[in-house]
Amino acid sequence: MGGADGQRPVRYPFRLVDVFSERPLAGNQLAVVLDAEGLGDERMQAIAREFNFSETTFVTPSAIAGCDWRVRIFTPGRELPMAGHPTIGTGVVLEALGRVRERTVFELGVGPTPVRLRPGWAEMDQRPPVFGPEHPDPAALAAALSLEPDDILGTGLPPQAVGTGFTHLMVPVRSIDAIRRLRPRLERWEAAMTAFPGLAAYCFAREGQLPGSDAHCRMFTPETEDPGTGSAAGPLACYLATRLPEGDGTRTFRLEQGFEMGRESLLDATVDVSGGRVTAVRVGGRACIVGEGWLDLPD
Template sequence: MARRFVTLDVFTEQRLAGNPLAVVLDAEGLDTAAMQAIAQEFNLSETVFVMPPTEARHRASLRIFTPGRELPFAGHPTVGTAVLLALQDPSRGDARAFGLEERIGIVPCVVETLADGSGGRARFRLPILPEYLGPGPEPALLAPLLGLKPADIGTGRHAPSRHGVGPSFTCVPVGSVTALDAARPAQAPDPNDGLYLYTPDPEGTGQSWRVRMFAPNFGVTEDPATGSAASAFAGVLMQFEALGDGTHDVAIRQGEAMGRPSEIALQLTIEAGALRSVEIGGAAVIVADGTLHV
């Protein structure tokens, strides 16, 4: 059966930057094994399969796969697929709002598309808030894995910690961009986690961070942009940063070490000292489309 697919670059406005994504349209009839095999064939950090929603008021139902496993939720697939679906809507205006059904729940999205049909920007709100999963491993354990020194681990009040939002991450602060760039990809000590390294961005203002993410156990040696990890990072900021009530905009840069720079917009809303909502936003641009014969 012929099935259309589209590839996009996500968390960037430039083609051949950001995080590549494959979206398989009209995925009805594919079983889990077939979807996993197709994701392995694309060999991108994630591949999305689009199916009709279970409820008519939603835009679509999504399943998301890395080359190694299915994910309940992921950020760059949500942004890229939301932009693509908005572009396909013949009645689209300057902005569209709809829900996407993912294994984690209903993900509300707002999309603005470009008039030439080449891409757009999407923002989504997490259906669940980040969960604190406990302290991370000691620097003496993490540093050898990453090819760093124990003194490179830590920045300000930050210490290694574990947070999840569907996918889980061991979050590791490092003391400088130099140490971040020098780190070698590694698997987190907990095999279920991605390994998320972060440091303050000296070129940014306010809450600006440079990050890298490694997940070899999921078939992703290094990811150019990781929306789910950025979502979990909201929990890190709540734990270690002195954030007051209100809305906080956080700029995250990722992918520089891979030559695929990405920009992720993270927004936290805090009320009475508690995290009330988390939103992730970014751009996506279409790169190519084609046909799968499966």
């Protein structure tokens, strides 16, 4: 194939991945563009718009000592400093291609990030938790989500901003039935989220649809829903371990997400607790490669 001027275009290989699922056509979609050294920021952003997944990653060698690969993460609109499912999916692709060891370190926007790998599975370290403010008006938040006030207040837990590299608003909901009723109301969202501008709401019920699950979750911005959010799974594990303590040690939470979208995701979020404080956070899950190809782009 020739370019418009007769020159051969540059080829960039890519893989399509379904993350937080062991079967195709579930989980959270991801495009991984490999050997992306020739791509500038604007071209990466244009490619992310072309794929139009929630995120696309671009893999290049890292110039930082101790890091094996630089992984840049783009939504269709902007670059992100970190995100969970892109890191997990990129790790699974690189492991399948033999480009990483069982333990590797990615250079993300937030800095060096250790990742552990097995075929079809990856786990990433996240930053120590930062606990932000509690929501001052849970009833207004409930109305913005098409819930009754007691759907949140009845949990006995407060909505709270928590981040482990990326901050989200943790929103406890009293039942899976209430979770299924969630519908963001644009006319109420802005007022309800005044104290949390730009944050998404990670809504969870402390029960599972599947055996062994600890929480059933949905992630909302006012206009979109995400089927599997690794950057929220870590904060939720920190929130639960702190609000519902069980002493020091290691706790793993199995989280369900995306079921209402037909994109079932299973996320494992693990925290180490010492002296009543979370000292380490890890998020992992399975992923499967569902497609491959290349982009033919002019030099």
